Amino acid sequence: RAGQKPKRRPLPDDLERQVEPVDLPSCPKCDSDDLYALTPEVSERLHYVPARVVVRQLVRAKVRCRACEAFSTAPLPPTAVPGGQMTAAFLAHIVYSKCGLHLPLARIIEDLDRQGIDLAMSTACDAMGHAADLLDPIVDRLTDAAFAGDVLQLDGTGLDVLRPGEAGKFRGQMTVCCNETVSLYVFSETKHGRHFADFLRIGSDRSYRGYLVVDAA
Numbered sequence: 585r586a587g588q589k590p591k592r593r594p595l596p597d598d599l600e601r602q603v604e605p606v607d608l609p610s611c612p613k614c615d616s617d618d619l620y621a622l623t624p625e626v627s628e629r630l631h632y633v634p635a636r637v638v639v640r641q642l643v644r645a646k647v648r649c650r651a652c653e654a655f656s657t658a659p660l661p662p663t664a665v666p667g668g669q670m671t672a673a674f675l676a677h678i679v680y681s682k683c684g685l686h687l688p689l690a691r692i693i694e695d696l697d698r699q700g701i702d703l704a705m706s707t708a709c710d711a712m713g714h715a716a717d718l719l720d721p722i723v724d725r726l727t728d729a730a731f732a733g734d735v736l737q738l739d740g741t742g743l744d745v746l747r748p749g750e751a752g753k754f755r756g757q758m759t760v761c762c763n764e765t766v767s768l769y770v771f772s773e774t775k776h777g778r779h780f781a782d783f784l785r786i787g788s789d790r791s792y793r794g795y796l797v798v799d800a801a
């Protein structure tokens with residue numbers, strides 16, 4: 585009904601609970617401090633703990649062999665950005681902020697700068713490129729799923745694209761490819777047919793062999 589307050593839903597059980605005791609040092613009616621505890625009442629309020637950037641130190645063991653007297657250092661574990669200073673979690677934060685929250689890289693860099701992190705635009709762009717490379721196996725699996733159907737629908741639209749280091753912009757193409765189970769978005773620098781031939785793997789034993797549904801050329 586109009587004007588009726590919405591029913592308040594309970595807060596999710598899986599959220600971390602931080603207990604904050606609220607003491608009552610004396611009786612509010614007679615000011616006596618001779619009190620004994622009963623079952624407390626619990627009130628819950630949503631609280632936000634701001635995200636923070638930390639430095640993860642990798643302390644690698646360095647040893648000397650008593651048998652051959654050789655020195656050895658534990659190898660560095662695999663990293664999301666080869667030769668970089670980002671962990672996979674930091675890279676995921678940049679990708680989520682850019683693609684999930686639709687924040688421009690410039691605003692992400694400004695937010696990190698307020699936390700004392702100096703991140704160059706070129707480094708942020710390189711990080712997005714590395715993240716895209718890491719997703720290649722997933723894209724391959726999605727493409728296989730798209731090609732497994734009998735019918736594949738393609739529809740593209742143009743979009744303006746900036747090229748780093750160059751003035752102006754060029755007209756790129758974003759094409760959605762979908763069947764009844766999966767959807768893919770494929771970017772190409774032009775509308776030239778060779779881009780779609782490459783996507784459809786024409787000429788290989790993994791090429792698409794079903795029906796294509798497209799609009800007029």
